Structure formats: C-alpha cells, structure tokens
Amino acid sequence: MGAAVGRVARAGPTRERILATAERLFAEHGVYAVSNRQISEAAGQGNNAAVGYHFGAKADLVRAIARKHAGCIELTRTRMVERVGADAIARDWVECLVRPVTDHLAQLPGPTWFARFAAQVMTDPALRGILIEEALSAPALHRILHGLDTCLPHLPADVRAERDDMARQLMVHTCAERERAVAEGAPTPRSDWHAAGTGLVDAIVGVWLAPSTSD
Numbered sequence: 001m002g003a004a005v006g007r008v009a010r011a012g013p014t015r016e017r018i019l020a021t022a023e024r025l026f027a028e029h030g031v032y033a034v035s036n037r038q039i040s041e042a043a044g045q046g047n048n049a050a051v052g053y054h055f056g057a058k059a060d061l062v063r064a065i066a067r068k069h070a071g072c073i074e075l076t077r078t079r080m081v082e083r084v085g086a087d088a089i090a091r092d093w094v095e096c097l098v099r100p101v102t103d104h105l106a107q108l109p110g111p112t113w114f115a116r117f118a119a120q121v122m123t124d125p126a127l128r129g130i131l132i133e134e135a136l137s138a139p140a141l142h143r144i145l146h147g148l149d150t151c152l153p154h155l156p157a158d159v160r161a162e163r164d165d166m167a168r169q170l171m172v173h174t175c176a177e178r179e180r181a182v183a184e185g186a187p188t189p190r191s192d193w194h195a196a197g198t199g200l201v202d203a204i205v206g207v208w209l210a211p212s213t214s215d
Contacts, residue, residue, distance in 0.1 A: 015054050017043045022051070023065050027116035031062060031124055062127055066134045069104065069114050076100035077140035084147065093148040094204050096140070098171060102197035105175065111183035119176035122168075152208055159212045167204045174200055 021043040025034040036051040036058070043050070055061040077100040084092050105112055122128045135141055155163070178196050181188045190196040 014043075014045070014050070018045070018051055018054055019061075019065055019068055022061055023068075023117050024113045026062075026065070026120055027113040030120050031058065031127060059127060059130060062121060063130050063134065065114075065117060066121075066131055070134055070138065072107075073100045073104050074138045074140055076103055077138065077144070081140045081143050081147075088147060088151065090148060090151040090208055091201065091205050093144050093151060094201050094208070096144045097148075097167075098197050098200045098204065101171065101175060102193045102200065105179065106193035112179055115172075115175035115179040119172050122172050148208070155212055163207050163210075166207050170203055170207070171200060174203075 018039060022034070022039045025039060025042060037048045040048045040050045045051075047053070051061065055064055077096055080096045080099065084096065105115060108114065118131060121131050152160075174196070178188055178190070178193075180186075188196070190199055
C-alpha cells in the first residue's frame with residue numbers, strides 16, 4: 001500500500017513536467033512535428049515511453065493540456081456571467097468570452113505557451129475538434145453564446161456562422177501573436193494582457209454588429 005501511494009505521489013510532478021514540456025514544444029513546432037521521444041527527453045525522463053505511459057495517444061495529451069487551462073478559464077467565466085445583468089448588451093457578453101482567456105494568460109508565469117499551443121491545435125484538422133469540444137462542454141460558454149444571441153441584430157444563418165468563425169480566429173490568433181511577441185521581447189500594440197483584451201473585445205463586438213451586405 002505504501003509503495004503504491006509513493007508511486008502515485010511521484011507520478012504527479014512527472015505528469016506536470018511532461019504537460020508543461022509538451023505544451024511548449026507543441027507551441028514552438030506544431031503537434032505532429034514533435035515526437036513522444038522528444039517530449040520525454042526534454043522533460044528529463046529517461047524512459048522514452050513516459051509520455052505514452054502517462055497520457056496514452058497524442059490526442060489524449062493534447063486534451064490533457066487543454067483541460068489543464070480550461071478549469072481556471074471556466075471559473076473566471078462563471079463568475080463574470082453571474083454578474084451580467086438583465087439589461088446586458090453585446091459587449092457585456094463578449095467581455096465574458098474574452099477576458100477569462102486574457103486574464104488567464106496574464107496570470108501565468110512567463111514565458112507562456114498556451115495561446116500558441118491553442119493556435120497550433122486549432123489549425124490542425126485532426127485535433128481542432130478537441131479544443132472545440134472542451135470549450136463547448138463548459139456551461140458558462142453556453143450561457144454567453146445564448147446571451148450574445150439575444151443582443152445581436154437579425155443575421156442570416158450563414159452570416160452568423162461566418163462571424164462566429166471570425167470571432168474565434170480573432171481570439172485564438174491575436175492572443176498567440178501577442179504571446180509570441182512578448183516571449184521574444186518584441187514590441188506589442190498593447191501594453192499588457194488587459195489592454196490586449198480590450199482591443200479584442202472592441203474588434204469582436206465590431207465583427208458581430210457590422211452590417212450584413214447581401215450579394
């Protein structure tokens with residue numbers, strides 16, 4: 001019994017090291033350009049099978065990284081949604097969508113990798129469904145999307161789908177680009193993540209409320 005408890009205790013830090021290392025390597029090089037062997041070596045694991053032992057397939061490792069961050073983001077989203085009043089406008093709901101992500105990135109010790117990891121995964125046809133599925137499993141996100149829907153002007157279904165994709169791309173890739181610049185010490189348009197969040201909210205609200213021109 002004591003030996004088993006000891007193995008479990010040791011597995012925790014090992015799993016965290018593997019997760020952090022995989023997140024960084026995936027962010028820098030792309031998911032399928034990085035092998036389990038490379039992750040194990042970079043994480044200081046003598047056993048090259050350590051990644052598979054702790055996480056299984058690569059898709060399971062990607063899901064574990066996503067879930068590592070999703071809990072904090074969902075907690076912030078839930079608190080924000082609970083403060084939204086009955087007279088909420090589109091900007092209030094977009095704030096609930098954007099701020100939890102930018103606040104989370106602001107709170108992580110630097111350099112951060114999560115935004116670039118998410119961008120890599122979202123451009124991979126075989127893996128993007130994992131991030132979307134994890135996001136849609138969060139109850140607060142459904143409340144935000146419903147609230148936003150009630151504030152938007154009438155738009156054809158295809159235009160709504162198009163703008164939903166535009167908003168997602170803005171969030172994912174704007175955060176990834178800022179994270180890259182910060183990590184490299186390059187100049188950024190906004191001074192910090194809070195200001196970057198404000199810019200994102202402005203842009204996404206503009207996308208949703210823009211007029212729709214019929215061809």
